[in-house]
Amino acid sequence: MSTLVERAEVADGYRAGRTLPLRVELTRQLKRRRTLVMGAILAALPFVLAVAFAIGGQPDGRDGQVTLMDTATASGANFAATNLFVSAGFLLVIPVALFCGDTIASEASWSSLRYLLAAPVPRARLLWSKLVVALGLSLAAMVLLPVVALVVGSVAYGWGPLEIPTGGSLSAGTAAQRLVIVIAFIFASQLVTAGLAFWLSTKTDAPLGAVGGAVGLTIVGNVLDAVTALGDWRHFLPAHWQFAWADAVQPRPEWGGMIQGTAISVTYAMVLFALAFRAFARKDVVS
Template structure:
C-alpha cells in the first residue's frame, strides 16, 4: 500500500511539473506576461509625457500619486488592469485547460496514464493558478521598476496618511499581487468548468470572459445590491485596504471565502462533467 501511495505521489508530481513546464515554455504564455508588463510601462510613460499634472483626487485612483512617488505606478496599473486585461489573460489560460487538450487530440493520451480525471483537473487548475501568480507579480514588478526610472521614489504615504519605507512598500506590493491572485481563483474555477463543456478552446475562453463582464456589470447595478456580495468580481478592487495602516483584512477574508465558494461549486461541476465525459480525442 505505501508503495502504491508513493507511486501515485510521484505520478502527481511528474504531472504537475510537466504542466508547469508546458505552461511556461509556450510563446503564448510569455507573450501574455509581456503584455501584462506593458500595462504599467505604458501608464508611466503616458503620465511622464503628459504636460498636465493631475491634482490630488483627480483622474483614476492612484494615478495622481504616480508623479509624486513612482512606486504607485504598480498600484495604479493594477486598478486599470483588473476590469479587463487580467480577466482576458485568465480567460485564455483557464478556457484552454481541458478544451485545449481535447482540441489538440492529446487529452485521451493524458488519461491513459494512471493519473485519474480528478487529479488531472487539479493539476490543470494549479497550472493556471501559477500563471496568474506570475502575471500579478510581473505587473507589480514592472510598475515598481518603470516608476523608479521615471519618477521620484521614496517612502510612501498610505491612504490612511501614515508613511512607510520603501522596503515595507515593496512588501505591500507583494500583498497586492497575492490579493489579486486570490481574486482570480473563482474565475479560474469557472474557466475550468466551461473548458470541460467543449472541445473548442476559443469558445471556452469567450465564455469565461463573458462571465467576468456580466458579473462586473451586475455588480455596478444598485438595483441588484442584494446579490453584489455573491458575485466573484465584487471584491476585486478592494486591495486598496492593503494601503492603510494597519492593514484592513476584513475584505481579504471576505474575498477569500467567496472565491473558495466558487472553487468548490465550479470545481464540483467540472468534475461531475469531466468524470462522465466520453473522451474521443
C-alpha cells in the same frame, strides 16, 4: 479471476501519482506562444504607462476626486500600485481565464486528450496537474506586472514612500509588504474566474469558448455590481469586492472587505472546481 485481470492491466512499476509530473506540464505550458505573448503584454504595460505620463505630463484629479492614478508619478511604489489599479478590473482577468480555460479544451482540440488518458494518466491526476500549473501561471502573471512596474517606476520616479491619495504615506518597506498582500488578494478574487474557465474547459472542445465564456461571465458580474437597485444582493458578487485591496494601502489598513471578498471568491471557486472534476470524471472523451 477478476484479480488476475486487474493485475494484468497495470504495468509493473506503474504509479498513478507519478504520471504527468508538474514539471513536465509546466515546461509544456511555458513553451507555448500564448504564455509568452501574455507575459510580454503584462511586462510592457508599465512601460506604456510611463511613456504616457512622460508625454501627457503629471496626472490631474478629476471632478475633485483623488485616486491612485493622481499619485502615480510620486514614487516607484505609487507607480506599481497604479498599474494594479488600472489592470485589476479587466486586464488581469484575461491571463487567468486564458491559462485555466485553455487546459483541457486545448488538449481536446488537438485530439491529444484521449492519448494522455491512455498513457495512462488518471483523470483526476490530469486535472490536478493542469489546474496547479494554470493557477501557478496566473499567480506569476499577477506578480510580473507589479514587479516590472516597481522597477520601471523606481527608475523613472525614484525609490520612495507610497503617497496615499487621501493623505499620509507608507514607507517603502511597508509599501512593499502591503503590495504583496494586495497581489494575494487580487489572486484570491480571481479564483472565481479561474473556476469558471476550468469548468468550461471540461465541457467544451473549443479553448476560445472556455476562455471567452469565463471572461464574459466575469464582465456580467461587473455589470450586475453596478446595478445599485440590487442593494445588498451585490455583496454576494465577487466583483463587488474586487477593489477592496485599496483598504490595504492605508495608514491603518482595514481587512473586513478583503476577508469578505476572499471568502465569497474561494467559496464559488471551490464549487466550480468540484463541478469540473465531477464533469470530467463522467465525460466520454473521444478527442
